Amino acid sequence: MYPESLNKLIQSFKMFPGVGNKTAERYALLILEKDEEEVSRFIEALKESKEKIKTCTICGNYTEEEKCLICSDKSRNEKLICVVQSPKDIIAMEKTLEYKGVYHVIGGLISQSKGILPEDLKIKELLERIDQSIEEVIIATNPTLEGETTALYLDKLLKEKNVLVTRIAHGLPMGGHLDYADELTLIKALEGRKKM
Amino acid sequence: MYPESLNKLIQSFKMFPGVGNKTAERYALLILEKDEEEVSRFIEALKESKEKIKTCTICGNYTEEEKCLICSDKSRNEKLICVVQSPKDIIAMEKTLEYKGVYHVIGGLISQSKGILPEDLKIKELLERIDQSIEEVIIATNPTLEGETTALYLDKLLKEKNVLVTRIAHGLPMGGHLDYADELTLIKALEGRKKM
Numbered sequence: 001m002y003p004e005s006l007n008k009l010i011q012s013f014k015m016f017p018g019v020g021n022k023t024a025e026r027y028a029l030l031i032l033e034k035d036e037e038e039v040s041r042f043i044e045a046l047k048e049s050k051e052k053i054k055t056c057t058i059c060g061n062y063t064e065e066e067k068c069l070i071c072s073d074k075s076r077n078e079k080l081i082c083v084v085q086s087p088k089d090i091i092a093m094e095k096t097l098e099y100k101g102v103y104h105v106i107g108g109l110i111s112q113s114k115g116i117l118p119e120d121l122k123i124k125e126l127l128e129r130i131d132q133s134i135e136e137v138i139i140a141t142n143p144t145l146e147g148e149t150t151a152l153y154l155d156k157l158l159k160e161k162n163v164l165v166t167r168i169a170h171g172l173p174m175g176g177h178l179d180y181a182d183e184l185t186l187i188k189a190l191e192g193r194k195k196m
Numbered sequence: 197m198y199p200e201s202l203n204k205l206i207q208s209f210k211m212f213p214g215v216g217n218k219t220a221e222r223y224a225l226l227i228l229e230k231d232e233e234e235v236s237r238f239i240e241a242l243k244e245s246k247e248k249i250k251t252c253t254i255c256g257n258y259t260e261e262e263k264c265l266i267c268s269d270k271s272r273n274e275k276l277i278c279v280v281q282s283p284k285d286i287i288a289m290e291k292t293l294e295y296k297g298v299y300h301v302i303g304g305l306i307s308q309s310k311g312i313l314p315e316d317l318k319i320k321e322l323l324e325r326i327d328q329s330i331e332e333v334i335i336a337t338n339p340t341l342e343g344e345t346t347a348l349y350l351d352k353l354l355k356e357k358n359v360l361v362t363r364i365a366h367g368l369p370m371g372g373h374l375d376y377a378d379e380l381t382l383i384k385a386l387e388g389r390k391k392m
Contacts, residue, residue, distance in 0.1 A: 001265065001287065001290050002258070002287070003248070003249055003258055003259055003260040003264075003265070004248075004260060005241070005244045005245045005247075005248045005249055005260060006245055006249055006258060008241045008244065008245070009241045009242065009244075009245040011241075012237065012238045012241040012242075015226070015230070015234065015238070016222075016223050016226055017222055017223075017226060018219075018222075023214075025287070026212075026213055026214075027212050027213075028245070029283075029284050029287075030211070030212055030213060031242060031245060031246070032245060032246075032249055032258060032283075033282075034211070036246060038211065039242060039246050041208065042208045042211070042242070043239050043242055043243065045201070045204045045205045045207075045208040046205065046208075046227060046235060046238070046239055047239065048201045048204065048205075049201045049202055049204070049205040049224070049227060049228060050227065050228075050232060050235050052199070052200075052201045053199055053201055053202055053228055062198070062199055062202060062228060063199055064199040064200060064201060068199075069197065069199070087225075087228075088225050091197065091198070091221070091225075094197050
């Protein structure tokens with residue numbers, strides 16, 4: 001029904017998360033309706049971000065320079081390192097405006113099923129950053145099987161370095177309901193209970 | 197927080213319908229994660245669709261050739277013309293697999309508030325297509341104020357040409373509920389009632 005090139009464009013849009021046939025079609029039709037100039041600006045933004053953005057040589061965060069905005073910020077506490085899976089997680093953490101330390105992106109999680117081994121991750125680079133000056137390493141991998149496995153693995157290695165290792169808390173999400181929570185979350189919430 | 201070029205990319209993604217900050221961010225981060233080649237293919241698809249797709253010289257539908265796939269299809273009934281606002285509407289109509297006539301895209305709707313006058317639309321082109329051979333013109337503009345205004349305007353002009361003019365039915369959408377329907381829809385549904 002569609003011209004060939006429109007079909008191709010619709011297929012392309014399906015690579016985005018949560019975009020099915022219907023949404024891809026709407027996006028593609030918008031592209032056809034937009035004037036040449038606006039689509040060119042969009043293409044330029046796509047190209048530029050692929051060309052300019054690389055990962056910080058220290059922590060692995062997205063950056064256009066050699067050092068990311070966080071690693072070059074003198075006001076951050078460099079004695080506190082938060083370990084995350086990907087740069088996306090840094091963005092999420094930064095939105096809290098609470099954390100004032102620095103980060104380390106390991107670039108994935110240990111996974112038997114996906115065949116991801118510790119040596120595939122930036123763990124060696126993390127260990128190299130740990131010296132006497134580091135006061136605490138917060139492990140903020142996702143609370144999933146793979147995230148937990150990776151956290152335990154990192155904990156073992158880091159403890160050999162004589163550094164305080166902590167894990168972000170697990171429990172009920174704020175605004176959540178007890179009866180909607182899964183068992184594992186409830187168990188974690190109970191285990192992590194605090195005196196009021 | 198983001199590198200400049202990532203910020204720009206996120207802003208760009210917000211041009212798509214229903215895409216807010218959060219979704220634009222997810223799309224932009226996906227672009228960074230994808231390999232060079234896949235992003236290039238996406239850019240190519242964007243460029244190609246803008247370059248290749250034009251509007252059919254007969255009906256105004258999207259096409260890569262001079263005549264669209266529908267206008268060049270000999271099995272379609274050329275005596276039956278369905279008038280729609282935009283090529284998107286043709287796609288919607290075609291999905292029903294019911295309609296076997298041809299189309300005419302007028303490219304917009306008459307609107308006082310937006311300052312769109314009849315002469316801004318492809319109405320002259322529609323009238324030029326109407327000759328003795330045409331048996332019916334179905335007006336399928338949206339059931340909105342502007343769509344109705346345009347339908348009435350077209351009806352007047354087309355009747356002078358001695359052609360049967362019909363309007364698609366208005367009423368309750370299939371699967372809809374009486375108590376969710378707005379008054380106008382209910383009035384139209386009552387007016388359009390049929391013997392069972």
